[in-house]
Amino acid sequence: MSVSMIHNEDAPLHKLDELSGRKILAYNKDIMMVEVHFKTNGRGAVHTHPHVQCTYVRSGLFEFTVDNKPVIVGPGDSLVFESNQPHGTLCLEEGILVDVFTPMREDFLK
Amino acid sequence: MSVSMIHNEDAPLHKLDELSGRKILAYNKDIMMVEVHFKTNGRGAVHTHPHVQCTYVRSGLFEFTVDNKPVIVGPGDSLVFESNQPHGTLCLEEGILVDVFTPMREDFLK
Numbered sequence: 235m236s237v238s239m240i241h242n243e244d245a246p247l248h249k250l251d252e253l254s255g256r257k258i259l260a261y262n263k264d265i266m267m268v269e270v271h272f273k274t275n276g277r278g279a280v281h282t283h284p285h286v287q288c289t290y291v292r293s294g295l296f297e298f299t300v301d302n303k304p305v306i307v308g309p310g311d312s313l314v315f316e317s318n319q320p321h322g323t324l325c326l327e328e329g330i331l332v333d334v335f336t337p338m339r340e341d342f343l344k
Numbered sequence: 345m346s347v348s349m350i351h352n353e354d355a356p357l358h359k360l361d362e363l364s365g366r367k368i369l370a371y372n373k374d375i376m377m378v379e380v381h382f383k384t385n386g387r388g389a390v391h392t393h394p395h396v397q398c399t400y401v402r403s404g405l406f407e408f409t410v411d412n413k414p415v416i417v418g419p420g421d422s423l424v425f426e427s428n429q430p431h432g433t434l435c436l437e438e439g440i441l442v443d444v445f446t447p448m449r450e451d452f453l454k
Contacts, residue, residue, distance in 0.1 A: 238423060238424055238425075239408075239415055239417070239421070239422070239423045239424075240421065240422055240423075241417070241420075241421050242419070242420030242421050242422075243420075259398075259400070259422035260398055260399075260422040260423050260424040261398075261424060262396065262424050262426060264396040264427075264446055265396050265397075265398050265424060265444065265446050266398075267398045267400055267422050267424070267444070269420070286372065286374040286375050286446075287375075288369075288370055288371075288375050288376075288377045288444055289370075290369070290377055290400070290442050292402060292420075298349075305349055307349070307351070309352070310351075310352030310353075310379070311349070311350065311351050311352050312349070312350055312352075312369035312370040312377050313348060313349045313350075313370050314348055314349075314370040314371060314372050314375060314377070315348075316372060317374075332400050332442065334375065334377070334398055334444045336374055336375050336396075336446040
């Protein structure tokens with residue numbers, strides 16, 4: 235299972251709720267890259283998953299809750315979450331996060 | 345070994361050559377995110393490594409050689425390279441690539 239190259243405009247934006255949506259970008263069985271588009275006040279509720287995750291802020295301003303502490307991140311800032319580490323975000327200014335998971339998120343393809 | 349959050353301006357830009365440099369962003373043992381900054385005509389020579397890699401184009405325009413074929417990618421486009429798959433790039437317009445590796449690149453910390 236592999237998508238070796240994907241142009242951004244060819245990836246459909248799947249609506250998650252009124253204020254957020256996800257694009258699945260390149261992936262194989264070991265790694266998956268997605269964009270999450272947020273409008274201001276959009277939220278990613280605190281959650282966990284076994285996959286290790288890196289997040290890169292492409293644009294916008296976000297508050298993350300990491301180990302019960304708030305951190306504010308903007309373009310070019312990055313975070314890593316261990317397997318099953320609780321994490322969540324609040325979008326302070328409309329923008330895009332690039333989330334990368336290892337292994338890939340089978341659940342995102344359903 | 346873990347850097348759970350890093351502000352972009354706190355990551356030093358390590359010069360690779362006259363036309364490129366690397367910033368190490370968030371990582372743990374399983375995953376590592378880096379930025380590679382290229383000026384126009386900068387090159388990443390075709391190379392291989394055992395790590396699986398995803399690449400996200402933050403800005404600029406790049407030609408990649410994938411399976412001996414050239415592909416041109418711009419902002420938001422993404423690629424994935426299998427373990428030991430040869431890959432390289434030529435920067436057509438100054439920009440930044442976000443490379444993500446699993447497992448992390450111990451060799452980048454030396």
